[in-house]
Structure formats: structure tokens, C-alpha cells
Amino acid sequence: MKMILEDLYSSKDFKQIGHELIDLFADHIQNTTLGTNPKTIRWNEPDKELSFWEDYLENEKEQDFFEEILNRTTHIHHPKYMGHQVAPTLPITALTAMVSSLLNNGMAVYEMGMSSNAIERIVTEKLCEKIGYGQQSSGFLTSGGTLANLTALLSARKAKVAHDVWNNGHTEPLGIMVCEEAHYCVDRAAKIMGLGEKGIIKVPADENFAMDTNKMEICYQKAKSEGINIFAIVGSAPSTATGAHDNLEKIQEFAQKNNLWFHVDGAHGGAAVFSKKYKGLLKGIEQADSVVIDGHKMLLMPAITTALLFKENSHARHTFSLKADYLMDAPEEDEWFNSGKRTFECTKNMMAMHWYIILKLYGEKVFDEFITRQYDLAKDFATIISNEPYFELATPPMSNILCFRYIGTHLSSNELNILNQAIRRELLEDGEFYLVQTKLNGKHYLRTTLMNPFTSMEHLNLLLEKIKNKAEKLLVKKTN
Ligand SMILES: Cc1ncc(COP(=O)(O)O)c(C=O)c1O
Structure with missing residues (x-):
């Protein structure tokens, strides 16, 4: 008996649907970037949208699925799109996304992503160099700024808290400092780490919505007097709501004086390390212990790909101590090629390819x-x-x-x-x-x-x- 699965893997169908889809999307890119499409978004109330798709699944309809998706999607490539911070993807990266989806190499171990693990190392080394980090630095790619910020704070706790919280749990109240205007994911990361509301020391913003660095000391002393052991401070480059850049140099000085981990959330604007004109906004970033840069915000890539970079390679390696005999032979060895040792995820996309193809075909310019x-x-x-x-x-x-x-x-x-x-x-x-x-x-x-x-x-x-x-x-x- 012939199985249905044999048909589903037919190269003939894939070619036909694939070619039609590329044609549809090529026209879509042209029409949206030229702005000929009159709408950036065709707004529909959530309940109506839900019943449309319920109905679509149950009743065979003439309309083409992909065309319906295009009709019911916010068009980021449209010049009148100026909403959330997601990139109008370069078309070539839609193709690298397809490569990742089809080959589906899970990346955690070298054997399941040989080329993409090697490419990831090249890409992250390039980013470290742009930041101004030295030879000791390294990094990896992970699934989003939210996860990368959490990972950086876990590294910070491992590096700065004397007690082994990872293995033994909390024995004292711990805290981090961050501007009240920072992205909510820093708050969320701290809560996931069990720091609680008291462990998130919010430094007030100044009149331009950046961290008021004159208030760092008073916030620090107050939290210390309440028995909180502060181990990290986060600078935003920039914060989300207004795009205001914190003064990274001042934060770095403060971190150094108080032996705090200095993390820069550059999910949005860390990309400015590539801008000759605007990289000055990031002065001090080269002193940060860790930096987050999203590829899917200001670097023209599809969601979701984030670089987490460390001034000291050893911190990148030690965040997650793990034992998984079926996956890793030598848990303590520094094997850059087994990227799952460093990341929160086990399986992840072959996301390094987006970064590499842009650098290879067009260059960082x-x-x-x-x-x-x-x-x-x-x-x-x-x-x-x-x-x-x-x-x-x-x-x-x-x-x-x-x-x-x-x-x-x-x-x-x-x-x-x-x-x-x-x-x-x-x-x-x-x-x-x-x-x-x-x-x-x-x-x-x-x-x-x-x-x-x-x-x-x-x-x-x-x-x-x-x-x-x-x-x-x-x-x-x-x-x-
Ligand atoms: C400053 C900042 N940090 C972190 C994030 C979260 O990043 P992601 O959406 O990649 O998880 C955002 C998202 O807008 C952001 O603006």
C-alpha cells in the first residue's frame, strides 16, 4: 500500500509550490517596498480573525493559503510601516531561513550543524571585534533578546555571587540594577531567577528617559542597607519606548567601583557598532562584561536571531553546567563547536547563516x-x-x-x-x-x-x- 507520506515528500510538488511562492513573494516585496499596496495593515478584530481561520480549516475554499496570509499580515516592507522594532528582512535571508527549516540541523552538537556551528563562530568573532573586545572574548547566537538577557544575567550571577546558586539555590537576597525605562524582559529575567520584586533595583530615568546615573549610588546604598547583594547592572542601548541611550561609560565606572557585572542590552541599538556616524552612542560598550545584539531588529534579518557576546570567553562557557551523556561526551571541555553547551536552548535554528550571507554577499557596509x-x-x-x-x-x-x-x-x-x-x-x-x-x-x-x-x-x-x-x-x- 502506498503511504501518503511518500506523496508529501514529492520533489515535484515542492518545486511547483515553491516556485509559485517565490513568484508571489517577489511581487509582494516589489509592491510593498514601492508602497503601491495602499495598506500596511488590514486590521481585523481578533475574534473575527479566529473565526476566519477556523472556517478556512473546515471548509475547502478557493483562495490560496499564502495569498490569504499576505492579506492578513502587517507589511513590514512597506515604507509606511513604522511600528515595532522588527526588521524588513533582506529577501536573501528568507532563503537562508528556508535552508534552516528544510535541513533542520538542530545545532546543539557539532554533528547536527557542522557548517552552521563553524559559521556561528566566525560571525560572533566578527561582532566581538566590532564591539572592541579583545582576544579573550567570544559569543554565541540564541533565540531572541529576551532569552539572551536572561542568559547574560545567569552568567553574571555565576561570576559575581560567591555562593553556587546554580547548584545549591539561593541563600541570600540577590539583586540587579537597571533603569526604570529598560525593556520589560530584564524585569522578567530577574523574576525567573527568583530575585523577586525587591531584587530589581530600578534606577530612575532623567528628563530624556535615559538612566539618571547620578541616582545609581543612592539606589545601590539603599538596597545594600536592606541586605540585598547586588551583582549586576544593566545599561540599555537604547531603551525600547523612547530609544534613549544610557550613558554606558558612567555605568561601567560604577560597575567597576562596586565589582558588579556590567551588561549592555543592545538588542535594538547594539547594531550601531556598524555605523561610523553613530557608534559613538555606544561608548563604553567595549568594557561591558556581556552585550546583546538582535539580528532581527536593526540588522535586517528574520526573527529570531540574537548575539550574546562576552568579554571573557570563560563566562560564555560556564553559565550552564550540564550533564547529558547522550548528547555531550565531555561536559567540562570548552568545545566551541558544540554550541548547545553555551545556550539556553538545546535545538535552535541555523540562524548564523543570515548573518554570514549578508556579510559575504554585501559586506558590513x-x-x-x-x-x-x-x-x-x-x-x-x-x-x-x-x-x-x-x-x-x-x-x-x-x-x-x-x-x-x-x-x-x-x-x-x-x-x-x-x-x-x-x-x-x-x-x-x-x-x-x-x-x-x-x-x-x-x-x-x-x-x-x-x-x-x-x-x-x-x-x-x-x-x-x-x-x-x-x-x-x-x-x-x-x-x-
Ligand atoms: C531593548 C530591548 N531589549 C530586549 C528586547 C526583547 O528582544 P526580543 O524581542 O528579541 O526577545 C527588546 C524588544 O523590543 C528591546 O527593545
Whole structure:
């Protein structure tokens, strides 16, 4: 009897569907990057979306699955996409993603990813060099900034806490320091590590939403007086909501003085090590004990690939002590080629290929060009907003993240919050532009991250016009 599985592995079907899909996606990339597609997002309420797909599964329909997916997806390649911090992937990396999906080498041990483990070493060494680390450094790739930040803090605890917490559990209250504006995943990592609310010492932000480094000492002393053993401090490069860069040099000095591990969350802006113009924002990063850089944010790669880099190779090796006889022969040996010894994951994607193919085909200049362009664009956008009487900036942008709001006239603070929230909702339902929102010091802001290399000042001017129109209509509605 012929098995159904034999048909499913037929190369004929794969070729046909594959070629059709590449054609569909090639057209999609062209239409979206040119902005000819009128919508960045076709918003649908979650319950409606759910019933569509329930129905689709049960009832055979004519529509093509992949076309439906395209219709129901946020188009990051569209120049009017300026929402969350995910990269408009370079098309070549969709192909490396396909290679990883099909070959499915799990990476944890060398035999299950020979080329990609070797490639990963080359890529992470390159990143260490860009950071300014010396010969002792090393790193690995892992599944996302969230996981990488957790891993770095586990390394920090191993290196700085005298007691062996990994094997024996906690015997004293431990803590880390981080700016109140940092990404929530640092908070989450600390909670996963059992530090509890008291173990997350939040340093207040200054008026530009970066860590107020003048307050580090007082926060440290207060926590110490409460019996908390602080072992690490995290700098954001930049933080998520406003894109503000912490002063890494000052944090490093403080860490050194108090024998703390210094970790830099550069998930978003660590990529600026490639920008000749903007790498100065990261001054001090070369002194960090560990650094996180996401490939799927500012380095044009698909989700999900993150580099976690260590100034000292030994720290990269020792985070997870493990014994898995079926997998690893010599748990204590420094075998760079068995990358699972260092990572939280066992199986992971062959993600190093995205980094390598870009470096090989286009060179690191593509990163420089992209980051520099997007950061410049945010500054130009800020200049326009500052000159507009109806708009207000939250703070001058330090990266490609920019928060602003419509201020209109004679509106109370509460009315402005409601209005800006309503504007954002209208924009979402309209779908031409995609941007997000955030709350800062109790004020509701519209938030853009200029992720797309095809976004121009023309698009940004159109956005401001559209917001003005929406606001005026909403205000008329309110008075009627
Ligand atoms: C500063 C920062 N750190 C960490 C993260 C989390 O990274 P990931 O989404 O790759 O887990 C983000 C995500 O936006 C971020 O902005």
C-alpha cells in the first residue's frame, strides 16, 4: 500500500509550490517596498480573525493559503510601516531561513550543524571585534533578546555571587540594577531567577528617559542597607519606548567601583557598532562584561536571531553546567563547536547563516548604510515635528525611535491622552500607516520606529497630515 507520506515528500510538488511562492513573494516585496499596496495593515478584530481561520480549516475554499496570509499580515516592507522594532528582512535571508527549516540541523552538537556551528563562530568573532573586545572574548547566537538577557544575567550571577546558586539555590537576597525605562524582559529575567520584586533595583530615568546615573549610588546604598547583594547592572542601548541611550561609560565606572557585572542590552541599538556616524552612542560598550545584539531588529534579518557576546570567553562557557551523556561526551571541555553547551536552548535554528550571507554577499557596509540612514531620518522627522504647532516631541530622538503626540489647542492633559489614543486606534483601523503608542510620565504618545529603508520625509509628512485630519474629525465629533 502506498503511504501518503511518500506523496508529501514529492520533489515535484515542492518545486511547483515553491516556485509559485517565490513568484508571489517577489511581487509582494516589489509592491510593498514601492508602497503601491495602499495598506500596511488590514486590521481585523481578533475574534473575527479566529473565526476566519477556523472556517478556512473546515471548509475547502478557493483562495490560496499564502495569498490569504499576505492579506492578513502587517507589511513590514512597506515604507509606511513604522511600528515595532522588527526588521524588513533582506529577501536573501528568507532563503537562508528556508535552508534552516528544510535541513533542520538542530545545532546543539557539532554533528547536527557542522557548517552552521563553524559559521556561528566566525560571525560572533566578527561582532566581538566590532564591539572592541579583545582576544579573550567570544559569543554565541540564541533565540531572541529576551532569552539572551536572561542568559547574560545567569552568567553574571555565576561570576559575581560567591555562593553556587546554580547548584545549591539561593541563600541570600540577590539583586540587579537597571533603569526604570529598560525593556520589560530584564524585569522578567530577574523574576525567573527568583530575585523577586525587591531584587530589581530600578534606577530612575532623567528628563530624556535615559538612566539618571547620578541616582545609581543612592539606589545601590539603599538596597545594600536592606541586605540585598547586588551583582549586576544593566545599561540599555537604547531603551525600547523612547530609544534613549544610557550613558554606558558612567555605568561601567560604577560597575567597576562596586565589582558588579556590567551588561549592555543592545538588542535594538547594539547594531550601531556598524555605523561610523553613530557608534559613538555606544561608548563604553567595549568594557561591558556581556552585550546583546538582535539580528532581527536593526540588522535586517528574520526573527529570531540574537548575539550574546562576552568579554571573557570563560563566562560564555560556564553559565550552564550540564550533564547529558547522550548528547555531550565531555561536559567540562570548552568545545566551541558544540554550541548547545553555551545556550539556553538545546535545538535552535541555523540562524548564523543570515548573518554570514549578508556579510559575504554585501559586506558590513550594508549595516552601516541602513542604521545611519534610519537614525538620520528620525532626526529630520524630529525637526519637522518641533516646528509644527500641533505636535509635541517626547524627547529628541537618539536612535530611530521617536515618540510624539498631537497637542491641538486648549485641551486638558486627560483630553489629550484620550485624543491621542483615539488617533492611534483610527490609524490602525485605517491601515495606511502602521505606528504604535506608549505612555511616558502619564502622557499618551504616538510611537514610531523608523525601520524601513524606503520610508522618506514625504511619507512622514503625509503621516502628520493624516494625524491632523483624524484629530480634527475626532474633535468635531466630540463637540457635536
Ligand atoms: C531593548 C530591548 N531589549 C530586549 C528586547 C526583547 O528582544 P526580543 O524581542 O528579541 O526577545 C527588546 C524588544 O523590543 C528591546 O527593545
